[in-house]
C-alpha cells in the first residue's frame with residue numbers, strides 16, 4: 001500500500017463531470033496523503049481545474065464521491081456540501097489559475113479579510129460584540145498576528161500597507177497562498193501557482209510550499225505545468241489526459257511512464273503505426289508472387305513526346321548511359337541560403353506530433 005493511500009486526507013472516488021456532451025473528467029479516482037504534496041498534472045484541457053472546482057464545491061460532480069478526512073477522524077462528503085461550507089467546515093482553501101486578490105485593498109487587509117469568518121464568530125454576530133467584547137478583541141489581535149506571520153513568511157512585511165494590485169506578479173501569487181493559509185485550512189488546493197514566475201521566484205515558491213507541508217502539516221493539492229516545481233517538491237503525482245487518469249505514483253515513476261511521455265510529447269509516426277490496431281492490408285507484389293497469383297504489371301503513363309522506357313536490363317548487367325546528361329556525373333546544385341534541409345525540422349516534427357497548446 002502506498003503512503004498516500006495509507007492515510008489519505010482526500011479521497012476521490014470515480015469522479016465524473018460532464019458538460020453536455022463533453023466529459024471533462026471521466027471515472028477519476030486518486031488519494032492525496034496527509035502532510036504530502038500531491039501534484040495533479042496533464043496537458044491543457046486535461047480536466048485539472050475541473051477537479052478543483054468539484055472539490056471546492058464550485059461544480060456539483062455528475063457522479064462520484066469526494067471525501068475529506070480530518071486528522072481527528074471527522075469526515076466530510078464534499079460533493080454533497082455547499083461551497084461556503086466546504087471552506088468553513090471541511091477547511092479546504094484554494095488559489096486560482098488567474099490571480100484573484102482584492103487589488104484595491106492593502107496587502108494586510110487581504111490577509112485580514114481571509115479571517116473574517118472567525119472574527120464574526122468571535123463578535124457573536126452583534127455590533128456590541130464588535131465594539132466591546134474582550135473575546136472579540138483577543139481574536140482580532142490573534143488575526144493580526146497571523147497576518148503578520150504570513151507576511152513575514154512570504155517576504156512582504158515591508159509592503160503590508162501597499163495596495164495588493166501594485167505588487168509584482170510573483171509577490172501577488174505568494175500573497176494569494178498566504179491569504180488561503182489565513183483561513184486555517186486542512187487541504188490547500190493551488191492552481192498553477194508558478195505560472196508566470198521567473199526561476200528565482202519558482203525556487204522561492206518551492207521553499208514556501210515545502211515549509212507549508214512540513215511546518216504546518218498540510219496536505220497540498222498542486223496543479224502545475226512547471227516541471228521544476230512538480231518534480232522538485234511533489235511526494236505523489238497524478239497525471240490526467242482528456243479527463244482520465246493515465247498515471248499515478250512517485251515523481252520518478254511518473255516521469256518514466258511511457259503513457260505520460262506520450263501524453264506530453266505526442267507519438268512518433270512509427271509508434272502510432274505500431275499502436276494502431278492491425279487491419280487486413282493488401283498483399284504486396286512479392287507475397288502475391290509467392291502465392292503464384294499472376295498480377296498484370298502496373299500501366300505506364302507517358303507524357304506526349306516522352307521517350308519509350310528502355311528495355312528491362314538482364315540481372316547483373318551494368319547500367320548503360322542513354323544520353324549525354326546521364327553519361328556525365330550530375331553536378332550537385334548548390335544549396336540555397338537558408339534552405340530547409342530535407343530532414344524534418346524539430347518544429348515540423350513537434351507540429352506533426354500534435355502537441356497541444
Ligand SMILES: Nc1ncnc2c1ncn2[C@@H]1O[C@H](COP(=O)(O)OP(=O)(O)OP(=O)(O)O)[C@@H](O)[C@H]1O
Nearest residue numbers: 019022024042043044045046047048049050051097
Ligand atoms: N463550465 C464549463 N462548461 C463547459 N466546458 C467546460 C467547463 N469547464 C471546463 N470545461 C471543459 O472541460 C475541459 C477541461 O477543462 P479544465 O479547465 O479543467 O482543464 P485544465 O486541465 O485545467 O486545463 P489548463 O491546463 O489549460 O488550465 C475543457 O475541455 C474545458 O473546455
Ligand SMILES: [Mg+2]
Nearest residue numbers: 048049050097
Ligand atoms: Mg486549469
